[in-house]
Amino acid sequence: MTLENIEEYRNKLRHSAAHLLAEAVLKIHPEAKLTIGPPIKDGFYYDFDINVTFSPQDLASIERDMKRSIKRNTKFEGKELTKNEALEIYKHNPYKIEIINSMPKGEIITEYSHSDGKFKDLCKGGHLDKTGEIKAVKLLSNAGAYWRGDEKNKMLQRIYGTAWESEELQQEYLEKRKQAIESDHRKLGTSLNLFFLDPISPANPFFLPEGTFVYNKLIDFVRKLYEKYDYKEVITPQIFSTDLWKKSGHYDFYLENMYMMEIDDHEVGVKPMNCPAHAIIFQSTLRSYRDLPLRIADFGRLHRYERSGVTHGLTRVRSFSQDDAHIFCDQKDAGSEIKNFLEMLKESYTAFGFNQPRLTLSLRPEKRAGSDDMWDIAEEQLRTVLEDFDETFEEIEGEGAFYGPKIDIFIPDVMGREWQLGTAQMDFSLPERFNLEFINNQGEKERPVVIHRAMLGSIERFIGILLEHTGGDLPFWLAPNQINIIPITDSHLDYSKDLYKKLKTKGLRVNIDYSNERLGQKIRNSEIKKIPVMLVIGDKEKDSKSASVRTRKYGDLGTLNENQLIEKLLSF
């Protein structure tokens, strides 16, 4: 089977498993109303409208019943229904009625059954021939889910499961899932002493010295790129009068996510974004077309109130900073600015081994600012640049921000969930609201466009994703501790200290393990802390002024003399 065929087959398999799940639930709870049960990545779910909740024991017994159904190996059979028939059969199920009524005219309505017709479900199809083809199935969890994903609707009970064409594949998948937990950035954050979270300030991470080192090193990395790509960094206030938020529109559109307070009888808000501050900087002086494009960068700390229940480790927090910048330019230059940005982004992502980010282009939504002409131009600019950059990008209708179209860059975490890191968003609204102008080469006033862009995105989120992708083995240049010198006994301490000084003066981040442990134990400790390089110093090394080099990435490199050693280390 080709890859596509396997995917198609698995979708059928999982969709079929969802039907077995519905069948089993109905046996225990005949009053449950069926809604939908699609296949998803690695599994499937089914949503039930039911007044009870499922316990882990319930899931186990439901799973057993599904397996009995598999054993009976009955056929999946489809049957066409007229709209009237369908409406009659499902008259007690408002969800199915809604589905039937929302179908376009002329679409064929079908119902699928198995267990010799004892179970039937309105369904567009896509099933296996017989239930026995499901070789492995396991229910994983249950959760609440709103009908049609809208929180104004009733909350349904969802059961998630996984299903595979062989028991081995399922075992493999479950094993992979278990191992993924080891690379979870929250776990690594604790074991590597990088950061932690405390209920005293929920969703606001504390960065420990080594985590802070990584944080600052990432910012250094971005600053070097800013120099190369001609960005100007600024520092802007943390708190602004409500006047600013009213002008920018945040007061109308973003207030529920903002931290507001009252000072001197005046309402002020902590910034959730840098853009209004950058607009203030832009208009702080008269701007000429010769000043453009003006690229203003800001690592300012942002605070956004995220609803409880949506926060997550470092990847969704309430306080963070971004490698944020705003480009003020003539509309006709926007395309090349985006192009430059994507080049810089590629340069940075490659450095971290993120070789295949997923890119999306989000197009105009229903409610929007700016004229259709502006949207036409902007969308075409983005599309042209993207086609050149990565032909696999995906266009999404209606998903653009109200102020302009945007490009988003996604990288998955260790559980396969995707997170947005980089973004480039065109903005027609901000220049209007702040009445931004520059003097063009005709001596006339002209309105610039603003491009919001971030490469790494939130530094917090980036660290989280990077940790998961590296399993905690950060690149050598980013590792807070690069080298661990391990003297075998006290008698090797003097030479270890000599070596320490030599490496330190080369700018390498090095430590000596003074602990009174055996070699094996010291090596183990160093491995657990994922320190990239270990230098073992014994009699041999001391006498020949050398070190026995053990690395995490390249294994044992044998004994190197001081010059060889320094050369090697600087090459990492």
Add this chain to the structure above:
RNA sequence: GCCUCAGUAGCUCAGUUGGCCAGAGCAGACGACUUGUAAUCGUCAGGUCGGGGGUUCGAAUCCCUCCUGGGGCUCCA
């Protein structure tokens, strides 16, 4: 915010038909050992059993409530 599961030492966890002063391993401190590539031995210290309230002669264990976290939903200008 909603559904669901969970919270015992710094970390990983044991401990429930309610019953002696709540346990282990790792990490930590101290001591012995002076060691050749992923765990040397011993001693000590460390806990409001997430917080509060209740039931009970008695609560880590049962009930209520709040907080925080995990998995989802929703949201993500």
